Amino acid sequence: MKMYEILSKRKLNHDITWLVIYAPMVARKAKPGQFIILLTDEYGERIPLTMAGHNSEEGTIDLIYATVGRTTMLMDQMGEGDTFFSIVGPLGKPTHMEGLKRVCVVGGGTGNALAYPIAAGMHNHGIQVDMISGFKNKDLVILEEEFTANTDRTFVVTDDGSYKEKAFTTDKLKSLLAEGNEYDEIIAVGPPIMMKLICQIAQEAGIPCVASLTAYMIDGTGMCGGCRASIGGEDKFVCVDGPEFDGTLVDWDELIQRNSYYREQEAHDREHVCRLTGGVRYYD
Amino acid sequence: MINLVNEKNPMPEQKPDVRNKNFLEVAEGYTEDMAVREALRCLQCRKHPCTSGCPVSVRIPEFVSKIAEGEFEEAYQIIKTTNSLPAVCGRVCPQENQCEGKCVRGVKGEPVGIGRLERFAADWHAANFGDEEIEPAQSNGHKVAVIGAGPAGLSCAGDLVNKGYEVTVFESLHKTGGVLVYGIPEFRLPKAIVAAEVKALEAKGVKFVTDAVVGRSVTVDELMEDGFESVFIGTGAGLPSFMKIPGENLLGVCSANEYLSRINLMKAYLPEYDTPIMHGNKIAVVGGGNVAMDAARCAKRMGAEDVYIIYRRSAEEIPARAEEIHHAVEEGIDFRYLTNPVQVVGDENGYVTGIECVKMELGEPDASGRRRPIEIKDSNFILEVDTVIMSIGTKLNKLILETTENLEANDRGGIGVDGKAATNRPGIFAGGDAVTGAATVIKAMGAGKVAAAGIDEFLSK
Numbered sequence: 075m076k077m078y079e080i081l082s083k084r085k086l087n088h089d090i091t092w093l094v095i096y097a098p099m100v101a102r103k104a105k106p107g108q109f110i111i112l113l114t115d116e117y118g119e120r121i122p123l124t125m126a127g128h129n130s131e132e133g134t135i136d137l138i139y140a141t142v143g144r145t146t147m148l149m150d151q152m153g154e155g156d157t158f159f160s161i162v163g164p165l166g167k168p169t170h171m172e173g174l175k176r177v178c179v180v181g182g183g184t185g186n187a188l189a190y191p192i193a194a195g196m197h198n199h200g201i202q203v204d205m206i207s208g209f210k211n212k213d214l215v216i217l218e219e220e221f222t223a224n225t226d227r228t229f230v231v232t233d234d235g236s237y238k239e240k241a242f243t244t245d246k247l248k249s250l251l252a253e254g255n256e257y258d259e260i261i262a263v264g265p266p267i268m269m270k271l272i273c274q275i276a277q278e279a280g281i282p283c284v285a286s287l288t289a290y291m292i293d294g295t296g297m298c299g300g301c302r303a304s305i306g307g308e309d310k311f312v313c314v315d316g317p318e319f320d321g322t323l324v325d326w327d328e329l330i331q332r333n334s335y336y337r338e339q340e341a342h343d344r345e346h347v348c349r350l351t352g353g354v355r356y357y358d
Numbered sequence: 359m360i361n362l363v364n365e366k367n368p369m370p371e372q373k374p375d376v377r378n379k380n381f382l383e384v385a386e387g388y389t390e391d392m393a394v395r396e397a398l399r400c401l402q403c404r405k406h407p408c409t410s411g412c413p414v415s416v417r418i419p420e421f422v423s424k425i426a427e428g429e430f431e432e433a434y435q436i437i438k439t440t441n442s443l444p445a446v447c448g449r450v451c452p453q454e455n456q457c458e459g460k461c462v463r464g465v466k467g468e469p470v471g472i473g474r475l476e477r478f479a480a481d482w483h484a485a486n487f488g489d490e491e492i493e494p495a496q497s498n499g500h501k502v503a504v505i506g507a508g509p510a511g512l513s514c515a516g517d518l519v520n521k522g523y524e525v526t527v528f529e530s531l532h533k534t535g536g537v538l539v540y541g542i543p544e545f546r547l548p549k550a551i552v553a554a555e556v557k558a559l560e561a562k563g564v565k566f567v568t569d570a571v572v573g574r575s576v577t578v579d580e581l582m583e584d585g586f587e588s589v590f591i592g593t594g595a596g597l598p599s600f601m602k603i604p605g606e607n608l609l610g611v612c613s614a615n616e617y618l619s620r621i622n623l624m625k626a627y628l629p630e631y632d633t634p635i636m637h638g639n640k641i642a643v644v645g646g647g648n649v650a651m652d653a654a655r656c657a658k659r660m661g662a663e664d665v666y667i668i669y670r671r672s673a674e675e676i677p678a679r680a681e682e683i684h685h686a687v688e689e690g691i692d693f694r695y696l697t698n699p700v701q702v703v704g705d706e707n708g709y710v711t712g713i714e715c716v717k718m719e720l721g722e723p724d725a726s727g728r729r730r731p732i733e734i735k736d737s738n739f740i741l742e743v744d745t746v747i748m749s750i751g752t753k754l755n756k757l758i759l760e761t762t763e764n765l766e767a768n769d770r771g772g773i774g775v776d777g778k779a780a781t782n783r784p785g786i787f788a789g790g791d792a793v794t795g796a797a798t799v800i801k802a803m804g805a806g807k808v809a810a811a812g813i814d815e816f817l818s819k
Contacts, residue, residue, distance in 0.1 A: 099575045113532055119632045120532075120624070144632055160532035162569040292624065295530050295571055296755050297540075298616035299598040304607060309600060314757065328607055331708040335609045336634040 078112075078158035081134060086216040089140045090184060091150065092126070098133030100125075100163040106195030107169030107286065107318055110135065111294045113160040114148040121145045122291050124188040124317065125164065135161075138187030138216075143340050165294040166317045169195060169261075170284070176202040178250065178257045179225070180243050180272050182264025183209060188286060189263040190217050194224035202226050204255065206246045208264070212237035244271045251279050259284060262321055266330045273321030285321035287312050289333060303329050361398035364467025369474055374688040378658045381544045381627055384685060385449075390430070393478040397426035399463060400470045407460035408472060413804030414441045414513070418457055418472055425475055434483040437476060442516030442559075443509065443803060445484065445551045448477025450542060451800045452648075452679045484554065492561035498522030500817050503586040505572045505758070508536020510592030510790030510802035510809075512555065517810035519562045523817075526586070528570040533623065536594055538799065540623035541615070543652050545659070549622075573757035578765070578786060588785045588813045591773055592806060595791035596755030600748050601644070605702030610636055610710035614645070614653040614749035621656050638745030640664045642713050644699055645749035646671070647796075651682040653747045654691045665691050666741065670698040670718050670731045696720070698731065700738065702746050712740040752796045762786070770795055779809035780816070787812055 075081070075096045082094040100110055109124040127136035139146050152158075169192050177196060181189030186207050197203045205225040209215050210233045221228040229250075231241040239246070247260070260283045262272040269285040276283035289301035289312040301312035306323035310316065370386040371377070377384050388396065400422045408418040417436050424433035437444045453459070453473035461469030500523050504511045507529035515525045533539050535552040560566065572578060578589050598613035600606050617636070620626045626635035641657040643650050646669035657665045667686070669676055672695050676683065687693065696718040703712045717737035720729035754771045766782040768774040772795060773788040775781055781788055789805025791797055 099570060103575060117625075117631045119634070160569050162530060162532070162571060162575070164574055165571065292616060292619045293531060293540075295757065296597040297594075298619050299600070299613040300616045302600075302607065309602075309607070311597065314597075314755075328708075331609060332607060339634040 075133075076157050078161045080152060080154050080156050080158075083152075083154050086138065087214050089142075089214070090187065090216055091139055091141070092187075093137045093139070093149070094134050095137060095158065095161065096133055097135050097161045097163075100161060101128045101133045101135050102130050104128040104130070104135060104164040105168035106191045108164035108166050109294075109317060110137070110161050110163030110165060111291070112137075112158050112162075114145060114152065115159045118148065118159065119145050120160075120292055120294075122165070122288065122294060122313070124286065124288075125191060126187050127191045127194070135163075136191075138184075138190070140184040140187075162294065165313060167315075169318060171196055171199050171201060174201050174258045176204075176257050177259045177261060178204045178206065178247065178255070179261045180206045180247060180264070180268075181208065182243055182268040183214065185264030185268070186217055186221075189261070190220060190224075192261055192263065192286070193221065197224050197226070204250065204257070205229065206231065206243050206250070208232070208241075208243035208246070208268075209237070210234065243268060244275060247272060247275055251275070257281050261286070261318075266326055266333070269321060270324075270326035273324070277322045283321040284318050285324060286318050287316055287324065287329065289313075289329070290336065303332070359398065360401060361395055363399065366399075366468045366471040366474070367392045367396040369471075374685075374690070377545065378655070378689040381659055383548055384545050387481055388474055388478045390428075390482075393425050393430075393475060393482075394428060396471050397422045397475055400426070401462055403462050407462065408457040408470075411456040411458075411460040413456070413800050414447075414807055416441050416457070416476070421479060422470065422472070422475055425479060430479055430482040431487060433475075433479040437479055440807075441476075441803070442513045443555050444476050445480035446509070446538060446547060446555065447800055447803070448473050448475075448480055449547050449551075450538075452798060454680055456800070484551075488554065492558055494561065494563045495519050496522055497524050497563070500524065500588075501526070501586050502813060502817075503528060503581045503589045504592065505578070505589065506530075506536060506592040506594055506790075506792070507534035507556070507566060507568075508592060508594050508790065508802065509538060509799045510594075510792075510806040511536065511590065512559065513803035513806035514590045514592060514789070514810045514813075515564045515806075516559055517807055518813060519559065519564050521810070521814050523813075524563070526565040526567060528572050528576070529566065529568045530571040531623065532568050534566050534568065540619045541649065541652070542799075543618065543622050543656050545655070546652065571757075573761040578758060578762040582785065587817055588787065590779075590806070590809050590813065591758055591781075591786065591788040591792055592790045592802065592809075593755065593758055593792040595752040595796040597753045598748065599751050599753055601699060601750060603699060603701050605704060605710075606748070608702050608704040608710050609708045610638065610704075610744055611702055611746045611748065612636060614643070614649045614747050615752070617653050617747050618649070618656065621660070627660060635660065636745045638662050638743070640743040641745040641747060642666045642668055642699075642741060642743040643747045643749055644668045644713075645751070646676040646678055647749065647751070648678045648682055650747075650749035651678045651686050651691075653749050655686055655689055657745075657747070658689055658691065662745075664743075666743070667691055667693045668697050668699060668713070668715060668741075669693070669695055671728060672696055672720060675728045694741070696731065698733065699746075703740065710744055710746055712742045713746055714738060714740045752791075754792070754795060758792070768793065777808075778812035778815070779805060780812050785816060
């Protein structure tokens, strides 16, 4: 096996792909909630991705990504046997599990991929886990089997009701709380706007709420400061202080704004794609 | 025969209005003729104070006299006995505070251009003997781990491999060189030079492991368990500081570390790289150090029309090297001295539109011995900018301290060491910015050398 080789690649839906990658240095220390930074090739960007799982014995890590920008489009072009230029990790602090008995994990869209190792990790740790897994519609549903097998209860909901229960994740959380379910902690992983709303509900119910943040970053060790976020009025670096924070303290509007900074350049990069090669960059 | 001209031989340079649009090296280097003429300015004085001003004790009068004799390769070999990175130091050392600051010729006129001569010798060697095969060093069987492939780590690894140690260098980024690669721009230090130095170390037998964050991928204690008998920690300065003023998280505010990394490490200035970058047209750089100068000069080269340096004290106190400031001014950087930001202002979408500053005046000297800047009341004004780069220093990274059993910190929060760079843990050494906080390349290299000697002594017992 070559370093950072893709050992398996599987499409979960139109946009979301599951990769298993040989990265023994990362795999031997990885814990749920931690992330890696990868480079597809010398000319690429360093992008952070939370690991969807790992296997220390086999030396592999799992990445589940949604095709949203240039780097993930490049990743779409790579196949089994291809190698990444660089993968560094595990980075960030692992998910906090000590002292928890019963939790509710809420995943939205692609966030479900990142919620999966957290939910499964907590379940394996002996914590009782309710999983709310929300999607726009039936075609986008991913990981249902995995969640069902690795949590106590999994509730799949869709915005339009095209699959299972018609509800937003926020509605489902409210109804679970209304039914009298008690949780030591609620963990939200998904689009910032969803995490913001889930945290509000948790706060009203007096339950601690943890959110897993994503941000632009370069090195992942605190050197660049690009990933800074306001947490309770203080600047924190998502890469070293996070990626999980008390969601009630996060300045969500600022985070949403900061994550949009390169949107124009990214859109330009995407449009730049197809003229010569039909791909983002041509691989021999 | 001594050359009695009072000024240094001028350094050939790209013209300011040409170079501020490209990333090619600003200073083009001496020709053989110029180098010999400059070397002849050295008096070969008996006390050679220059050497005492050098953190790695380069045998300056000896190598300068070899250049004067036209024995350029010998000059290089003399430098190389104590300095593992001459081509780097000749370019980025603050010579005016070190060797050249002590030069007797500086009393009346300009000191000997020691830095320029060092660079000349290194470049001459690379051009004429750069392809020579390097013999791998003979192993003494002892294994040492070096954490961080920056100036401290490279100089430590270089000294250790020459003594026969089997050295493995662990680097968290995907490229080796540390600040020489992510921080210092191409136009001051071409990256090919750093790559050549690393290649030479590899040829001698040093192993480099990139993508390895010690403290996360592997801990210092695990390295010791894995058979490394000694570890050197040279992880650099760490986290960028911000001013803690309103508006610092607006879109268009970043640290100099981030801005420089996007440009130097991630090559945002080259079209074939994907790296996005803030394409500001009016950019304010806050701070007066060398890093601030690098950021400002990069900003100009990235196409910004107006680039300001905002510094709260006066030109007297500014900490950047005189040469950097001179170059920055030539390239059209607008220096706003005695000016301090109070907030960054933005539009309704969160994009920076300006930086509100207050005028300062100098009062009595403070703890640093420099006159303390005091705000002038009601002197606030807004400088219209679309990008703000904060370059006001760094805080120490705690990762290694937090993940290494019983490793003690010093009172500044860095890793605590004694005069031989030894920490409180036997076999673990540290040096460079990870110990001192942000300093210079050459000081980090000096610390790497001290640690290499300490490690050798420790493992020879």
